[in-house]
Every structure is written in C-alpha cells, then in structure tokens.
Amino acid sequence: MTGGRSAPERLLAVLAAFDHAHPALSLTAISRRAGLSLTTAHRLAAALTAWGALERDTDGVYHVGLRLWETAALAPRGLALRQVALPYLEDLYEATHENVQLAVRDGDEVVYIEWISGRSAVGVRIQVGARWPLHATGVGLALLAHETAALQDTYCAGPLAAFTSHTITDPALLRRTLADVRRIGVAVSARQVTDDALSVAAPVHGPAGTVAAAVSVVVPYSGARVPALIPAVRLAARGISRGLGWRPEGPAGTGGGTGT
Structure with a gap:
C-alpha cells in the first residue's frame, strides 16, 4: 500500500492528508488519504503527535498541531512578509472597505498568506492558506505575468481549469492578458472564480526587483469602479515593496522599469 515510498515520503504523506477541506481526520481517514496501511499510519501519526506536528483530541481525531504552525511561520514568504505588508493592507482596506488579499506563487498556484475581509463586501472563496490556479485570480495573473x-x-x-464561464481557458487569450498586465502594471480579473466578483491586483517587488508577492482588492463585479481602485492597489504594492527593501529605478528614486 505504501508503494515503496521512503520513510520521509510516508511521513509527509500523513501531513499532506490534511487540507482546508479536511482539517480534522480520524486515523482511518489518514490511512486512506495518505495511501498507508493502518498500522503505518498509526505509527507515523503517533510520532508526529509526540513532536507536536499533530494534535489528537478526546474523540481520537487528529488536527494540525501548533508546533507545525510555529515552524511554518519561519518561512520568509509567510509571517515575515505578512508583518511587512499588514500596515499597507490595512490602509488599502480603509480606503476601499472591500476584501484585501496578499498572495505568493508556489508552483502553478497562488497561496494566500493574508486576507482582510470587508464586513459587507462581496463573498469570496478564499482564506489564508488557500490555493488557486494562477490564471484564475488577479493575484495569480499579476505573479505569472512577471515570471x-x-x-x-x-x-x-x-490544462487551464474553468470555475465559471468567464475563466480564461484559452492559451492565446491568457498570453494576451499577461502582456496587458505587464504593460499597465496591474491585473484585472473579472468573474473568473465567482460570477459576482472582480479583483484588481498589483505585483510586490523584493529587494532585487523580482516579484515576491501580489496584493489585490476584491469588489462586487456589478458597479465596480476599476479606474478608482488601480491607484490604491498600486500604492499598497509599492509600500510593501519598499518595506521589503525594493527601491525604484530612475533618477532620484522617481521610478523605473520595475515600478508597480
């Protein structure tokens, strides 16, 4: 059942059994989702629980443990980036009172590392730690355009997965969209994940000028005032970039080719 996997691979398979749709698992569920025998799953879950990567409640159900969260917080694209970005995300929220998001690229997906929810804003299918394909989100387009x-x-x-009838699934259209993002400096993603939402996203630059993350605001599609949102999102992205140590090119720091 283990398929000849090494001990580290089996251990990681137990951790990978947990996701946003499955935050709590019985031992049987861990065994099934990790592709391990019940005996092996029990042994590995016990070791992970002893270390603190997993926690077991009184019903025998396993959850991700705090020690794993503490370790993950050391990732430079995680907590450290969030701490730099949070004041600018809060400013963007105060300027719009809409959903504000910060994301990084991980392979072919975006991972959301911060999210401020507007109390009466449009509903979004996003939470911290959630993953979505790059082409289907504003932050994903902003990141992919600068790769x-x-x-x-x-x-x-x-394959370009579709979530609504408006999701970009044509490679030629995606290429044109990425070229537009590079040209205007922001990505506008309309009704790609849900039919009622639009996002405006801008890239965040690291010290070397490369794109390290993307910030976005998500608003209702109906009545969206995109021209008014673009300067606010750009300002937030520029502030985070400066906080990370990025300095714009050009005379007297007036900006240049890497500006957001």
Missing part, C-alpha cells in the same frame, strides 16, 4: 517566458509557456501549455 520567465519559459515558465509562462509551460503554464499556458498545461
């Missing part, structure tokens, strides 16, 4: 041509070619050649 290498080779990575973009590989992504466009792959």
Whole structure:
C-alpha cells in the first residue's frame, strides 16, 4: 500500500492528508488519504503527535498541531512578509472597505498568506492558506505575468481549469492578458472564480526587483469602479515593496522599469 515510498515520503504523506477541506481526520481517514496501511499510519501519526506536528483530541481525531504552525511561520514568504505588508493592507482596506488579499506563487498556484475581509463586501472563496490556479485570480495573473517566458509557456501549455464561464481557458487569450498586465502594471480579473466578483491586483517587488508577492482588492463585479481602485492597489504594492527593501529605478528614486 505504501508503494515503496521512503520513510520521509510516508511521513509527509500523513501531513499532506490534511487540507482546508479536511482539517480534522480520524486515523482511518489518514490511512486512506495518505495511501498507508493502518498500522503505518498509526505509527507515523503517533510520532508526529509526540513532536507536536499533530494534535489528537478526546474523540481520537487528529488536527494540525501548533508546533507545525510555529515552524511554518519561519518561512520568509509567510509571517515575515505578512508583518511587512499588514500596515499597507490595512490602509488599502480603509480606503476601499472591500476584501484585501496578499498572495505568493508556489508552483502553478497562488497561496494566500493574508486576507482582510470587508464586513459587507462581496463573498469570496478564499482564506489564508488557500490555493488557486494562477490564471484564475488577479493575484495569480499579476505573479505569472512577471515570471520567465519559459515558465509562462509551460503554464499556458498545461490544462487551464474553468470555475465559471468567464475563466480564461484559452492559451492565446491568457498570453494576451499577461502582456496587458505587464504593460499597465496591474491585473484585472473579472468573474473568473465567482460570477459576482472582480479583483484588481498589483505585483510586490523584493529587494532585487523580482516579484515576491501580489496584493489585490476584491469588489462586487456589478458597479465596480476599476479606474478608482488601480491607484490604491498600486500604492499598497509599492509600500510593501519598499518595506521589503525594493527601491525604484530612475533618477532620484522617481521610478523605473520595475515600478508597480
């Protein structure tokens, strides 16, 4: 049942059994989702619980443990980035009173590492730690547009999942969209994940000028005032970039080719 996997691979398979749809698992569920025998799953879950990566409640159900969260918080694209970004995300929220998001790229997906929810804003299918394909979100388009041509070619050649009738699934259209993002400096994603939402996203630059993250605001599609949102999102992205150590090119710091 283990398929010849190494001990570390089996251990990681137990952790990978947990996700947003399955935050709490019985031992039987861990065994099934990890593809391990019940005996092996029990042994590995016990070891992870002893270390603190998992916690077991009084009903025998397992949850992700605090020690794993403490370790994950050390990731430079996690807590450290969130701490730098949070004041600018809060400013963006105060300026719009809409959903505000911060995300990074992980392979072919975006991972949301911060989210401020507007009390009366449009509903979104996002939470911290959630993953979505790059092409289907504003932050994903902002990130993919600034990747290498080779990575973009590989992504466009792959399957492009659809979530609504408006999701970009045509490779040629995706290429044109990415070119537009690079040209205007922001990504506008309309009705790609849900039919009632629109997002405006801008890239966040790290010290070397490369894109480290993306910030976005998500508003109701109906009545969205995109031209008014673009400067606010750009300002937030620029503030986070400066907080990370990025400095714009150009005379006297007036900005240049890497501006947001």
